[in-house]
């Protein structure tokens with residue numbers, strides 16, 4: 176029961192590279208989750224630390240890093256970091272959050 180509740184709140188994050196300014200704030204706040212690629216834009220990393228180079232790729236947000244990821248979304252000058260609930264894809268933090 177408790178595990179199900181936790182899972183229903185599990186979050187994932189993705190970046191809209193079309194709006195990324197490449198300033199690297201996210202990679203400073205949460206280098207475990209975000210990294211700039213050679214194209215100068217930020218991408219998310221997978222659980223194995225590999226850079227997911229597909230635009231709009233999603234990765235789970237590890238709970239201990241949630242604050243850093245949320246701070247990144249708040250400070251992102253491009254307003255292009257989206258954090259959403261995995262269970263129903265509702266955006267919780269980011270430009271499309273209610």
Ligand code: SF4
Pocket residue numbers: 190194195196197198199200201202209216217247250251252253254255256
């Ligand atoms: S903080 Fe936003 S605009 Fe800046 S590099 Fe990260 S995703 Fe791009």
